[in-house]
Amino acid sequence: INGAALLYNLMLSEKRNDDALITRYKERLEQWVEKMSMFNYISWDRDQFWDLVENAVRIPLMTKRFVTEWFAIVDSSEDLSRLAENTDARKLIILRERRLKRNRARLENQRALEMWTGAAGTSVLSYRWEIARSMINDILAGLQGGN
Numbered sequence: 754i755n756g757a758a759l760l761y762n763l764m765l766s767e768k769r770n771d772d773a774l775i776t777r778y779k780e781r782l783e784q785w786v787e788k789m790s791m792f793n794y795i796s797w798d799r800d801q802f803w804d805l806v807e808n809a810v811r812i813p814l815m816t817k818r819f820v821t822e823w824f825a826i827v828d829s830s831e832d833l834s835r836l837a838e839n840t841d842a843r844k845l846i847i848l849r850e851r852r853l854k855r856n857r858a859r860l861e862n863q864r865a866l867e868m869w870t871g872a873a874g875t876s877v878l879s880y881r882w883e884i885a886r887s888m889i890n891d892i893l894a895g896l897q898g899g900n
Contacts, residue, residue: 790833
């Protein structure tokens with residue numbers, strides 16, 4: 754889903770006519786495409802994915818719909834490196850922002866765009882991985898007789 758956040762920031766950069774940010778987000782999208790090419794994400798069982806996720810947390814319907822539609826766009830892209838130009842992907846991002854922010858949507862509200870700091874939600878989600886890694890290392894150290 755990181756690709757969606759990167760595309761969103763690219764769209765904001767374009768709206769602001771900021772060449773440096775446009776270049777940055779195009780490069781970051783290219784890096785994301787490279788990472789995606791290492792995974793066989795198309796073969797993922799999406800129903801199993803949602804069953805697993807929804808057993809752990811409650812997912813708002815709007816979020817589930819967005820993620821499902823994003824997956825479909827990514828899956829159907831013949832050339833993922835051209836995702837930044839995909840009109841369906843761009844429309845999905847616009848609709849998502851409009852639903853979440855309404856009249857504060859940066860892509861439609863000049864004042865909100867001016868307040869944008871140049872990065873919105875661009876970090877890869879870690880799901881508290883740092884905490885989990887620390888706990889796992891503690892357990893491994895205990896099993897190995899370490900401190």
